[in-house]
Amino acid sequence: MINYLAEGQDIIVSGLSDISLQDTLDCGQCFRFSKIDEELFEGVAGEHYLKVGKQGDIVRFYNTTEELFCSFWKRYFDMDTDYLSIRTSLSQDEVLAKAIKYAPGIRVLKQDPWETLLSFILSQNNNVKRIKGIVERLAAEFGEPIADGFYAFPTVERMANCTLEDLVPLRAGFRAKYIMDAIQKVASGELDLQKVAMLPTAEAQKSLITIKGVGEKVADCVLLYGFGRMECFPKDVWIKRAVKHLYPQGLPQVLLENGGIAQQYIFHYARTCPEAFVMTED
DNA sequence: AGCCAGGGTCTGC
């Protein structure tokens, strides 16, 4: 259970000692936070700017009201989920036990569906650094300024009448036309994200895939990070490599129960600790 | 310089 209290302009939270801001905010699930210092980050989620730091056992949300903390950041950082019990369960699997030991402090953020949709459309055949650049230009171009040099993620309404030409400055490449299709489908109501949120996961995935440039992997990322569907297990190149070598027989059942979190541990482990995987063959 | 990046689509079998 977490506890929080106001201290000056800040909200400080205890009971989150197992979170790592580094491993959570810089692991490719969100693209708008940047590191200021060790366990000190700033960035934007949705329409809110945040500076956040971990100091010993407490996490400090700088210049944040209790109201905003409770209504937004608490959920964003998934503070009501018991990660200890999830880690305990996943650690039954030997490989996961190692991945968890390597980076126990990862959390799966609960982000905005629209922001997640556009962000992961931009992620295809792309790298994290460049995705960040494109998303940042998207926000600066179309989003409302919310702090010095920071912009809210643009709403659907704000982007509804933008053209392919307007997207050129983003330098998104061939993905720009996919962004356009997402805008068109969501703005017109052809795809209603509110309704997607209420669909069973398989049907929600099907409806997301109707957008051009959205395949199974991007849809799973949107479902996991944007719709909180913890059973989704996005399979990108890193995961495919890792799974092939670590689980040649297929993924064990104990992983699939918390597939999204398991996937995040494996992804981070494979990407930042490649020597952890002895990839001897092919 | 050339390879790769949190892929998807289209074509051809």
Place this chain on the structure above:
DNA sequence: GCAGACCATGGC
């Protein structure tokens, strides 16, 4: 169902 070409761009 699966393999391969292709898609734009920039970081390394």
